[in-house]
């Protein structure tokens with residue numbers, strides 16, 4: 001049977017200070033009216049029956065999810081004791097699904113994507129589910145790149161498979177997660193690369209075989225978690241194993257290493273609303289190139305992203321800044337350094353007096 005797994009336990013640090021550890025970006029609605037989690041859930045409901053839709057999240061977000069998704073089944077929330085990145089949350093969910101259905105096919109979805117043309121989205125996933133059901137392949141959805149983005153994975157496409165598939169599907173030659181600017185520019189120039197969308201489809205059993213090969217330590221923890229399922233010690237075993245796991249993303253842990261990866265080139269509009277510069281694609285520019293929310297007044301200031309709340313934000317003679325104002329935090333960041341907000345937060349976290357601002 002087919003299942004969807006919505007990943008919803010990240011801390012969304014690159015969207016700070018609007019996104020906070022206690023209330024991260026997936027629960028916000030930057031493109032409103034629904035939150036990003038709610039949009040993800042309603043989109044996938046058009047393909048997967050609600051009883052087969054699972055959400056995997058951190059224990060701290062359970063109440064927010066129950067409030068935002070009252071329709072989600074009691075047993076359809078997979079709870080993690082701590083954040084150990086996507087390879088861990090996906091592997092953990094895979095062993096749970098396998099216990100229920102050894103033939104389970106999983107559609108894995110992040111909860112911070114913006115999708116246009118939902119019919120094409122559904123058709124693409126349907127094709128992926130069919131391929132996954134009848135093979136051991138790991139399938140990813142690829143996106144035609146438009147800029148040398150360094151926050152994404154790049155997929156070098158190989159041979160096109162079976163001309164009969166309505167949507168172009170290729171064997172993956174190489175998967176490179178988050179290349180530097182020069183490499184990313186090379187890949188774009190080359191023309192044989194797609195961005196990794198971060199949406200995946202595979203049989204839970206095929207995926208776990210890849211863990212055994214490429215992430216053997218996590219695999220051992222997953223086996224212990226599986227054996228603990230349904231016992232009185234289920235949560236304490238989960239905690240113990242999560243404690244041991246060294247967190248890694250699915251992209252570095254599996255996708256870069258596996259030899260059995262295929263990519264379907266998506267024909268729908270896709271975007272990742274993961275950082276402040278993503279917002280530039282959705283905010284109007286004034287004649288100075290500034291993109292603003294809230295009240296902004298400026299002299300000789302160009303190409304800034306400004307997101308205010310209650311206060312007037314005034315600027316003189318500044319360019320290319322991200323300025324985000326909230327009740328308790330004001331962020332000022334050079335536009336090209338928006339990925340570094342993650343590092344800033346990790347340093348902030350080490351400061352006893354300031355860590356509550358994360």
Ligand SMILES: Nc1nc2c(ncn2[C@@H]2O[C@H](COP(=O)(O)OP(=O)(O)OP(=O)(O)O)[C@@H](O)[C@H]2O)c(=O)[nH]1
Nearest residue numbers: 008009010011012013014056057084085089110111
């Ligand atoms: N359950 C779960 N979901 C995760 C975890 N890490 C990331 N995600 C989710 O996976 C998707 C992609 O996450 P990222 O944008 O890479 O990570 P993030 O932590 O949300 O954001 P950054 O801190 O800015 O990297 C989002 O939907 C996250 O909520 C995790 O450890 N557990």
Ligand SMILES: O=P(O)(O)O[C@H]1O[C@H](CO)[C@@H](O)[C@H](O)[C@@H]1O
Nearest residue numbers: 151152153196197198251272274
């Ligand atoms: O976890 P991050 O930083 O959001 O990156 C993940 O999603 C990207 C697309 O949003 C992908 O391009 C990456 O390969 C990865 O799957």
